[in-house]
Amino acid sequence: MYISNYRRKCKAVFLVFLLSLILCIFRLLYIQIFRSNYLADIAKKQHTLFVELEPFRGVIYDCNFKPQTLNFPADSLYASPNMMKAQDKEEAIIQLSGILNLSNDYLRNRLSRKKAFIWLARKISPEQAQAIKKLKIEGLGFLRESKRSYPNAYLASQIIGFAGLDNTGLEGIELYLDKYLRGGEGWGIFLRDARQKRLDIYEKLVLPKDGMDIVLTIDQVIQYIAERELDKAFKIHHARGASIIVMDPHTGRILAMANRPTYDLNEYKTVSKDQWRNRAICDLFEPGSAFKIVTASAALEEKRITEEDKIFCENGAYRVANHILHDHAPHGWLTFREVIEESSNIGTTKVAQMLGPQIVYKYVRLFGFGSKLGIDLPGEISGMIKEPRFWSKTSIGAVPIGQEVGVTALQLASALSVIANGGQLMRPYIISEIRTKQGEVIKRASPFLIRKVISLETAARISKILTGAVEEGTGRMARIPGFTCAGKTGTAQKLEANGAYSHNKFVASFIGFAPAEDPVVTIVVSVDEPHPYYFGGVVAAPVFRNVAVDVVRYLKTKQAVDSQMNSNANKRYH
Incomplete structure (x- = not known):
């Protein structure tokens, strides 16, 4: 009896073990056949780390290859919440909030996620990185990325624009040519040890492709001169805004373009979007x-x-339909030359009446007004000019003197360059070259003729009249000792919300080129709502004078130095 019970118990135990073994075998087979890929992926994730490798963004240079942008290495902080203990997370929240100036709620939210990798702060300062490394908190790590920097801060800010945290262009050239500047991202799968620390051993690696470099037509020296003088006028005359353009009249190359107010490209997040705007190409004014x-x-x-x-x-x-037109000072008989020199509204209107609306409109369009000029910058607008069929009875006394028409500073610069270069409307451009890091030129810009506007003879005659406007007329404050300039003042009333012209809001402008007999630069200055003085000849003409004298001397010196260097090079060659 005893032996029989013993045998039954042994058999029962054996059957239990056998069933357990069979279940284990089936479980192992199930895992091997149906769950192997899933579990292998989990193991792989625990022992590998996928990292995107950021390319170096291309550099933007001025025409003399002076860098306007730089890239420098910066540490980005990440965490592995899955591998962090509760006390490590709490310590990280307390310590990092003070170092990084981040809220506790933000850090707690990030660290509570069940992930092996999560960003906490990107591209932090060296001081912040060093302070965090000293904490030696388990589960925190750093990856080296590149950070965009702008060495000249405010200079040409609305032209260059800026790139965001991920090195993606957001404004200006940075946005317009982002596909060239950005480059191509790479990636790597790196091994990790048991503590989830990254090892400098990769399983797979695709190297990033660095972005291409951009060479602008802007000259850093001329840009500085233009911004210096514009800033003075902006502050002295308590203006709402201001713009300046310096252009090569023969080619359309933009040598300088600036606006006020401006901003530091390194601190773009701290200013309003209104300051990002390139007023010279996207602001409309009469x-x-x-x-x-x-x-x-x-x-x-x-x-x-x-x-x-x-x-x-x-x-x-002078009555035009139901409107009385006035001059800023009464005049009797004036020659046509004196009409322009003294900026007579009545004399100009009478000349326009001889021509008729259709011819006036034809030349407005020929000079490039009412359409985009095609500059290689984002945000250009076309301006505004009504077709003659939409003109009122008073329009013939308004359009010819710069009313009922909306223009940009860029359009004024291109239009005046027609006179300076002998009658040709050139397309303005600001991007000279796109090149690889090895120096291979991918794209190179060249002067482009849009159309012939007036004859060489007419351009020369208008040039003499505009020289008189500076020497004897309303532009006397633009005169430069040593060489002659040609130019024209502009003082325009702004429209109020009710459609009436304001009596205390004006746009003061001056357009000119120098030297008058052999122009090397066209300069346009526009100042929005200056006060208490608001005449273009008082507010904008001195800016033109100060910029023109320094720029012309600089260009002549630069030309002489370049000629000497070429001469010395030729002598060495021979």
Whole structure:
């Protein structure tokens, strides 16, 4: 009996073990066949780390290859919440909130996620990184990335623009040419030890492709000169805004372009988006008397008048339909030359009446107003000019003197360059070259003729009239000892919300080129709502003078140095 019970118990135990063994075998087979890939992936994730490898963003240079942007290495802080103990997380929250100036709630939210890798702070300062490394908190680590920096801070800020945290262009050239500057991302799968620390051993690696470099037409020296003088005027005249453009009239190359207010590219997050705006190409304003160059050019080109023909300027008051037109000072008889020199609204309107709306409109469009010029920058607008069929009875006394028309500073610069270069409208451009890190040029810009606007003879005649406007007329404050300049003042009333012209809000402008007999630069200065003085000849003309004298001297010196260097190189070669 005893032996029989013993045998039954042994058999029962054996059966239990056998069933357990069979279940284990089936479980192992199930895992091996159906769950092997899933579990292998988990193991792989625990012992490997996928890391995106960021390329170095291309550098933006001025025309003399002076860097306007830089890339420097920066540490980015990450955490492995799955591998952190509760006390490590709490210590990290307390310590990091003070070092990184982050809220406890933000850090707690990040560290509570069940992930093996999560960013806590990107591209932090060296001081912050060093302070965190000293804490020696388990589960925290660093990856080296590149951070975009702008060595000249405020200089050409609205042209260059900026890139964001992920090195993606957000404004200006950084945005416009982002596909060239950004490069291609790489990636790597790195091994980790039992403590989840990354080892410098990779399983797979795809190297990033660095971005291409951009060479601008901007000259850093000329840009500095332009910004220095514009800033003075902006502050002295308590203006709402201001713009300046310096252009090579023969090619359309932009040598400088600046706006006020401006901002530090390294601190773009701390300013309003209004300061990011490139006012020179995207702000619309009525040009006032600066626009008279179009009417004057049309009259001479169409042979409706000569410089010495006399026009009666009605002693300062002239009726156009139901509107009384005034001059800033009463005039009697003036020659056509004096009409432009003295900026007579009445004399200019009478010349426009000789031409008629269709011809005036034709030349407005020929000079590039009312359409985009195609500059290689984001945000350019086309301006505004109504077709003659939409003109009112008073429009013939408004459009020719720069009212009922909206322009940009860039359009004024291109239009004046037509006169400076002998009658050709050139497409403005600011990007000279796109090149690889090895120096291979991928794209190179060249001057592009949009159309012929006026004859060489007409351009020369208008140039003489504009020289007189500086020497004897309203632009006297633009005169430069040592060489002559040609230019035209502009003072335009701004429109109020009710559609009426304001009596205390103006746009003061001056457009000019120098030297008058052989122009090397066209300069446009526009100042929005200056006070208490608001005339273009008082506010904007001195800016032109100060910029022109320094820029012309600089360009002549640069040309002389380049010629000497080329001469020395040729002597060595021979």
